[in-house]
Amino acid sequence: MGGFTFDLEACARPNIVALQPYRCARDDYKDDGSNTLLDANENSYGPSLSMDLSVDHEIGGRTLRLAGLNRYPDPHQIELKQLLCNLRQPSDPLATLTPDNLFVGVGSDEAIDGLIRCFCIPGVDKILVCPPTYGMYTVAAQVNDVEVVKVPLEVEGVSPSFDIQPAKIREKLESDPRIKLVYICSPGNPTGKLVDPDRLKAVLECNWNGVIILDEAYIDFASHGKSLAHWVNDYPNLVVMQTLSKAFGMAGIRLGFAFAPPGIARLLNNLKAPYNVSSLTSTLAAHAVSKTGLEVMGSHRELILQQRDRLVRELPKISRIGRFLGGYDANFLLVEILNSPRSIGGQPDNEAARAVYSQLAEAKGIVVRYRGNELGCTGCLRITVGTEQETTKLLAKLEEVFREDR
Ligand SMILES: Cc1ncc(COP(=O)(O)O)c(C=O)c1O
Structure with a gap:
């Protein structure tokens, strides 16, 4: 399939490829309740909460243990990641998504920023966006001192399609190797319009060593078509971002996620802060994507x-x-x-x-x-x-x- 020239090691920043991720003692010795945990400078007396902490809160079969909030959350979130895989490939016998395909973070805004930090050298590399589109791609680029190249959606004509323009995107990508990332929003914000999958394929098949990011924040409202998350195992340079902030109504917990080929997911996970997803967030997120939450x-x-x-x-x-x-x-x-x-x-x-x-x-x-x-x-x-x-x-x-x- 497409992305035929993609070379992850040449595309990502060398310092990120070489990065040794932060490791904690619990990567070696699990917090399974049997150990006395004196490794992470936590407070063994418990959280500063005045309510009765002996009461566990049952949320759809999951236990929210306020008493456990003195402990750092799980840095890897494998159980939540498996549930997110199940969400996008419910009963598919050929399902290929696994937790190795996932990054979970503080809203998809964390993934937007993390991808730029992973692939774009400040002051050197560029991203490409298709206006009108979500403003955070440009804000994150500016924060990271990364230039933004624009190839508008099709806005001309009496009844503009507001779809992406693959030929124009291809022209930019194939003439400027400093462009490392393309952010495409589907359904678009503010257009509310799904991108045509064939046009997306045409972009994925460009002869260019960079990553296409498909932002599916609103995918569960789409009238036809469904998430293209499973494409990440067909295209080595595709990332599909989603969030619990919209259809799931959980903007307050800040949980976003990105499906990616395992190599890209690994780099994103290496560079994130180790405890980016709180235990409150992951418990509530797991419930939101369980059968009853769905x-x-x-x-x-x-x-x-x-x-x-x-x-x-x-x-x-x-x-x-x-x-x-x-x-x-x-x-x-x-x-x-x-x-x-x-x-x-x-x-x-x-x-x-x-x-x-x-x-x-x-x-x-x-x-x-x-x-x-x-x-x-x-x-x-x-x-x-x-x-x-x-x-x-x-x-x-x-x-x-x-x-x-x-
Ligand atoms: C297209 C798009 N992507 C991502 C986001 C951010 O979502 P999150 O709340 O997961 O950071 C938004 C929020 O409005 C959005 O419109």
Whole structure:
């Protein structure tokens, strides 16, 4: 398959390839309850919590032991990693994902940054992004003094596809060996649109020694298609990132993960801080992806999709709402705000969108996201799909804002 020229050792930073990861005594002697643990300068008297610590909290068959919080968490998280593999290859007899394919971290933001630190020499190497896209790729690059090359999504035309442009990406990659990483978001933020897998394949088949990162933060909201996580064992230079912050509704625990070929996963795991995922986070994450957690996720997703469909039906009834741009594959919509009613030729307009954004927040208590300055998103607001009550409030308040603006 693609990535035919990929040479991991030549692509990653030499200091990371050579890195000896931090080791702790518990890599040699497990914390199985039988040992007296005097190796990690923890506090054997226990956590500074005043509640009754003898009570364990049962969470869907897993025990959350507050009394154990004086101990460092498991640096390897193999059990959680296996559950994440099961999540993306539920009953596939040819399943190939194993915990060796995984990095788990503090949100997918940790993976975004870790990949840059792993592959890009500061002040020398570059990443490629496809705007309009998630802003953290550029922020992480800037923090690491890494240049950002942009190849926009297809935004031209009356009805832009907002898909990636493989030929243009290929041209950049094959002419600039300093580009080490390509971040592709599918479904896109703020476009809400799945990338066409054939276009992704065309990028993966570029003759170039770098890594393609597919950010699937919103994949569980996609109307068709499913995660391409299993592709990481077909393409040696593909990483697929996911998170529990969106469909799983667990943004507060900060758990993101990246499926990768084992060599790349090993480098990411070598360079991370040893105890990056807390025991509270891993216990709750394991429950969220267990059978019962998945049932809850599925029913919440259903409710979100219903409200998304409702917004798609109801928003266009408001005269100063224009088109939906992008797609319907995420838990948000990208929608144009017009400078006058559609019936008299209103046009999408940044000033109008910014005014609606401010009015909604300052006078109506609803915060959405202004995206008008993003490429191809003139006059756009990005609206997250909320509960039924929140949707009712949003629709009513939007009408009020336009009425008051007459
Ligand atoms: C496309 C995309 N990727 C990643 C993230 C970050 O997710 P996490 O909460 O896992 O850091 C977000 C958050 O908004 C996002 O939109």
